[in-house]
Amino acid sequence: MLPELITDVPGPESRRLAEELRAHESRNVTFLADDWPVFWERAEGTNVWDADGNRFLDFTAAFAVAGLGHGRAELVAAMGAQAGRLLHGMGDVHPVAAKARLCRRLSEVTFGRWGAGAGKTLLANSGFEAVEAALKTAVLATGRRGVAAFAGGYHGLGYGALLPTGFEKFRAPFAAQLADVTRWLEYPRTEAGLAGVQEELDRLDAAAIGAVVVEPVQGRGGVVIPPAGFLAALRAWCDTHGALLVFDEIYTGFHRTGTMFACEPEAVVPDVICLGKALSGGFPISACVGRAAVMDAWPESDGEALHTSTFLGHPVGCAMALESIRLHEAPETAAQVAACAAHLEGMLAGRTGGGLTAVRGRGAMWGVEFEQPGAGAAIARKLLAEGILVLPAGQHGEVLAFTPPFAANAEEVQFLGEQLTRLTGR
Ligand SMILES: Cc1ncc(COP(=O)(O)O)c(C=O)c1O
Incomplete structure (x- = not known):
């Protein structure tokens, strides 16, 4: 449905709530301006209603979480049924049944589907924690502390995840506490870029690198599609030098780029894949899934897990993820x-x-790039006033990204196109 009731955005209730946040939330978190944000009240399918009753058309899927649609009935039912039975368990001590089922299903939907044997999983809550679990796995499996990562790569903002996150603005304030273990590579956009990566790889001190961490398509870095052969080149380098190849598919996983996982068109199998966001379609749960032999670098628990957390394997997250995987497997x-x-x-x-x-x-993940830094962000603000939710991307806000719920139809996409033409002249 096209937006309606868009009058005064942000409306009075959103403005009142913004003042409440200004007074009581850390001022670094929510960007508050005259024209941003609106406060979400409810959502369904491709539509979001704000606290003032305005209806928006969502081209973000809320950070690519709601690919299956906002308020997807099957996911809501799975959540309700699980919450009614058991709201919280004891992740690594007395786990819930759904955790065992989910670990098996994650193995089946990744390494099993790829014909690469069994996978084993470390569950976590946020995406960045799955990346940190992958980094720890690489240290245990290889005994090396070095990480090769890409400019513009986004892997989250925890101290561990900042090691491979290639956004200087997120690292700089905390650089004094970050170990100097990362070697940076350019993310290729062209064939020539791919040749450049190969040269950079050849120059690395290979014996020090335990993990190559990469997004098969860069998301927050600006929807960057690498040339064919990129993932295979990384696979070959890791095989030669004994490093783990870690695919961060937290953004791209679960059909965002058209296939179940973005690595599939190239048929390159990683050693570890990180999943989050759309894994559950709306509950904070993430997963670091690795080849069983690699994951067995972790010692068997003697009653004190080396890596766990209070909400690990949360029953509601596991139940939703199980249902979400079922829906993703449906043709x-x-x-x-x-x-x-x-x-x-x-x-x-x-x-x-x-x-x-x-x-x-590719698939349901697109971006347009502007010459001017900040142009993507500026247009996102203007589109909000037209009833369209979009997000900027790119290291300098130069990209406008479109990652809608998959149900976005021709009329809705055309409406976005008309507004883009009006605002950009293109
Ligand atoms: C590719 C990728 N990795 C990791 C993360 C971090 O996930 P989270 O924000 O859930 O910690 C994100 C978040 O956008 C992401 O896009």
Whole structure:
């Protein structure tokens, strides 16, 4: 449905709530301005209603979590049923049944589907924790502390996850406490870029690198699609030098780029895959899934886990993730993503020119890049007033990203296209 009731955005209730936040939330968290944000009240499908009753069309899927749609009935039912039975368990001590089922299903949907044997899982809550679990796995499996990572790579903001996160602005304030273990590589955009990566890899002190951490498609870095052969080149380098290849598919996983996982079109199998966001479709749960032999670098628990947390294997998160995986395995989901992809690709085709320098994307994950830093962010603010939710991306806010729930239809995508034309002239 197209937006309606958009009058005064942000409306009076959103403005009142913003003042409440200004007084009581750490001032670094929520960006508060005259035209941003609106406070979400409820959501359904591709639509979000704010605290003033305005209805918005969502092209973010709330950070790519709600690919299956906001308020998806099956997920809500799984959550309710689990919450009614058992709201909290004892993750690593007396676990819940759903944790055992989820670990098995994660193995089946990744390494099992890829014909690469069994996977073993470390569950966590946020995406960054799954990345940190992968980094620890690499230390245990290889005995090396070095990490190779990519400029513009985003892996979360915990101290461990900051090691491979290639955004200087997030690292700089805390650099004094970050170990100097990361070797930076350029994320390739072209064939020439790929040759450059190969040269950079050849120059690394390979014996010091335990993990190569990479997004198969960069998300927050600006929806960057690498050339074919990139993942295979990383796989070959890791095989030669005994490093773990870690795919961070927290953003791209579960059909965001069209296939179940973004690494699948190239048929490159990692040693570890990190999952989060759409894994549950709306509950904070993440997973570090590795080849069984690699994960067995962790010693068997003697009653004191080396890596766990209070909410590990939360029953509600596990129940939702199980249902979400079931829905993703149904052929209807792939078909829905394919339709959404066709709408987005068609709407964005031929828009480059003027200050709009590139259109990139795959599946239900697209971005347009502007010459001017901050242009993506500026247009996101203007689109909010038109009833469209979008997010900027790129290291300098130069990209406008579109990652809708997969149910976004032709009319909704066309409406976005019309507003883009009005605001950008393209
Ligand atoms: C690729 C990728 N990795 C890790 C993260 C961090 O996830 P979280 O914000 O849940 O910690 C994100 C978040 O956007 C992401 O896109």
